[in-house]
Amino acid sequence: MNSLATVSAVTFGVQAFVTLFVVLDPVAAIPIFLALVSERTRKERITLAWQGATSSLLIIVIFALFGQLILSYLHINLYSLQGAGGFLLFLISMELLRGKVGSESETAGNKVNIAMVPIGTPVLAGPGGIVTTMLYVHYAHSTTAKVALALAIVMVHVVIGLILMFSTSIIDLIKESGVTLITRVAGLLVAAIAVNMIVQSIKGFFNV
DSSP: OGGGGTSOHHHHHHHHHHHHHHHHOHHHHHHHHHHHHTTSOHHHHHHHHHHHHHHHHHHHHHHHHHHHHHHHHHTOOHHHHHHHHHHHHHHHHHHHHHTOTTHHHHHTTOOOOTIIIIIIIIIISOHHHHHHHHHHHHHOOSHHHHHHHHHHHHHHHHHHHHHHHHHTHHHHHHHHHHHHHHHHHHHHHHHHHHHHHHHHHHHHHHTO
16 A cells, blocks of 8 residues: 555545445445344435444544544554454344344334444444555545545445435335345344454454
């Protein structure tokens, strides 16, 4: 990424947009998102789609501005963050596989906003997105490069919001049996992502 310091602001912004879009990977988040919002009304699904994108945006911005300071102050590293995110996702995957996400928490009166956790973080704004953003901030030396990076971050999340919003129409087509299938598949995907995050965290700790 050393070449980023020598490119134009426009090229820098475009590269940041493409890289962040690939790392945040909203397409891969679609089955997980649909599984979590299947029992909500259409209006609620759209609201949660934009709340998820906004939550991810806020987390990315916070770490872009204060990431290194936060990690240094708490004496933690990115591998710890990655491992914690992996364990959180693994717990969620077990709920998805058992078909209990959403129903139990609302019955108990603890209506959790799934747009923030797990969609906003760690599904979208996970360790990969945070690290990538912090690296781009490091290479944004000029004011124009910083502005380009800021625009790239915002535009990525606008696209994410649109992708999640339009994905909600799929639920009306696949009906209850399709939603059940997506929920189980999403559980497997989340479990796989969780295991990968935990393994990468362990490798980072031991320099494997």
